[in-house]
Amino acid sequence: MSIEIKSYNARFLDIAISQPYWLGRIENKVREYAVRQVQRGKLELNIRIRESSSNLTVTPDPSVALAYKKAVQEIADALDFNEGVPLSLIIQQDGVLYSDRVFDIDFYWEKIQPVLTEAFSDFNRSRAAEGEALCADIRNMISRIETSVEDISKRVPEMETIFKDNIRARFAEVLGNEIDEQRVLQETAVMLVKYTINEEIVRLRAHLASLNKELTSNAATGRKIDFICQEINREINTIGSKNQIIEVGQAVIEAKDALENIREQVRNIE
Numbered sequence: 001m002s003i004e005i006k007s008y009n010a011r012f013l014d015i016a017i018s019q020p021y022w023l024g025r026i027e028n029k030v031r032e033y034a035v036r037q038v039q040r041g042k043l044e045l046n047i048r049i050r051e052s053s054s055n056l057t058v059t060p061d062p063s064v065a066l067a068y069k070k071a072v073q074e075i076a077d078a079l080d081f082n083e084g085v086p087l088s089l090i091i092q093q094d095g096v097l098y099s100d101r102v103f104d105i106d107f108y109w110e111k112i113q114p115v116l117t118e119a120f121s122d123f124n125r126s127r128a129a130e131g132e133a134l135c136a137d138i139r140n141m142i143s144r145i146e147t148s149v150e151d152i153s154k155r156v157p158e159m160e161t162i163f164k165d166n167i168r169a170r171f172a173e174v175l176g177n178e179i180d181e182q183r184v185l186q187e188t189a190v191m192l193v194k195y196t197i198n199e200e201i202v203r204l205r206a207h208l209a210s211l212n213k214e215l216t217s218n219a220a221t222g223r224k225i226d227f228i229c230q231e232i233n234r235e236i237n238t239i240g241s242k243n244q245i246i247e248v249g250q251a252v253i254e255a256k257d258a259l260e261n262i263r264e265q266v267r268n269i270e
Contacts, residue, residue, distance in 0.1 A: 001111065002048045003119040007127075009267045010042040019047040025105050026112065033113075037120045040223070047112065062210050064095040134265050136213055138225075141265075142211055144258035145232070146252040149204050152239060155248050156197060162244050163195060165212070195242045200235045206230045211262075232259055 015034050017027055032045060072085045091097055211228050236259065240252040 001050070001115055003112075003115050004044075004048075005119050005123045006044040006046075007038070007123070008042040008044075010040065013038060013040055014042045015045065016043070017045045017047070019045075020049055023047065023049070023108065026109055029109055030116065032113070034114060034120075037124065043054045061095055062099065064093070065090050068093045068096065138215060138262050138265055139212070141258040141262045142208055145204075145255045146208055146253035148258070149201060149208070151251040152197070153201050154249050155245055155251075156201070159243075159245060159248070160196065197239045197242055199237050199243075204224040204232060204235045204239075207235065226263070229259060229263050229266065 013035070015031055015038075017030055017034075019027065019030070030045060034045060068090050069085050071090065076082075076085065097202070207228055211225060211232070214224050214228065233256070236252055236255050240249070240256075243249050243252060
């Protein structure tokens, strides 16, 4: 007996079981066991069994065989066919031979379950090793994003100064030297409310903290991380749309690249 397990990336849990047709009554037991082991992904289970002895019984029905023979003989006589009715023709007809496999579901399940347990044990060890490598890579990407956020945060005062200087320049174009400082301050305040990125930075830091927490505490973190990544992407895009500084643009590109790598890796996480 052998059991082979293959898994692929998938958004939801999809289990496909391949096994001998006469094990159909055990399929639900196998599926229930697999569901307890895996929460997400496409899983292929291939069960192979080679029996040393067959428990197949074959029962003949002579009356059905005689009926077929009589009918075939009548046709042969009508056609003046005198070679007789071959036995091979008769036994091929429906109902002449009836086969049945004696199947003890508990017996087969007792044989399959230990092998299934061992197969999933190996499978889970492999997944754990891969998961550790993925986790390390994701944490590295998070560090890249955190560095970008710090770089952006340092540029916030410079961005606000640029807003203020732009507003002052526009007033100067219209009014010349007769600039109303109070009006400049009012317009600057309005622009800062609209274009400041302080709130985005705060939310970004909170999302990154949540991301680190999920990697540490959640055993099945894939779907949650995907959602958090969407929120991080939204904040990064907003910062990019408000940006007027080359250095901030470069930090946004770096953060988006790291985030995209995380989202690629999340597809491999349960």
